[in-house]
Amino acid sequence: MWVVKIGGSLSHDPALREWLTQLWEVGGGRVVIVPGGGDFADAVRQYQIEWRFDDLAAHNMCLLAMAQYAILMQGVLPELVLASSEERIRGALRDGQVAVWVPTGLMRVTPDSTTNWDTTSDSLAAMLSTTLNAERLMVVKSCPVDASAPLETLAASGVIDARFVSHVKDANYVVELFSKDDIGLMRDRLLNVPVV
Known part of the structure; x- marks a missing residue:
């Protein structure tokens, strides 16, 4: 199973x-897509500045932002299956489908280590990869990505979030970052790596 995080950008x-x-054509039964927050999450930042509510409320709103992007993705490609739990994700994959994660199950009533702006959909994708025991996490960004750059450098420059490195440090899955122009490379990975 592969987790593919597609940036909100x-x-x-x-x-x-x-x-x-491409993910639907070659990733059926193997791919779970994690949506970013995009301008849905940017709106949350603006509301937080305006109304000065806490990061717990912002966290819950950003999860809904990710859910909106997930629904947008399914609107673009109706064959994608929205899945809000591990059980639904695994069911979609068993059926040979591509799942899009709707992370509303991570909404909180009290703050924890994820309810802050240092933890974005990048880190949530890493956490999901661990939960699902994924083989690979592919993070797709709209900006050019130096695949040879250390993750710490990419975090320091804001390409990935500040907590991402700690989430994948001891991961038992492969982590790769892609630019939006690397579609062919992703397709090659999915077609050439044997399913375990």
């Missing part, structure tokens, strides 16, 4: 349709 980019289509 692709939500207005024509490349989004191509990514979703």
Whole structure:
């Protein structure tokens, strides 16, 4: 099983349709897509500045932002299956489908280590990868990504979130970062890596 996190920054980019289509064509039964927050989450930041509510409320709103992006993805490609739990994700994969995670189950009533702006959909994708015992986590960004750069460097420059490195430090899955233009590389990975 592979987790593919698609950045919210692709939500207005024509490349989004191509990514979703390619993942659906070659990733059925193997791929879980994690949506970013995109401008849905940017709106949460603006509301927090305006109304000065706490990070717990912002966290819950950002999970709903991710859910909106997930629904947008399914709107673009109706064959994708929305899945809000591990059971539903695994069921979609058993049926040979591609699942899109709707992370509303992570909403909190009290603050914890995830209810802050240092933990974004990047880290949540890493946490899901651990939960699902994934073989690979692919993180897709709209900006150019130096695949040879250390994750710490990418975190320091804001390409990935500040907590991502700690979540994948001892991971038993492969972590790869992709630019939006790396669709062919992703397709090659899915077609050439044997299913375990």
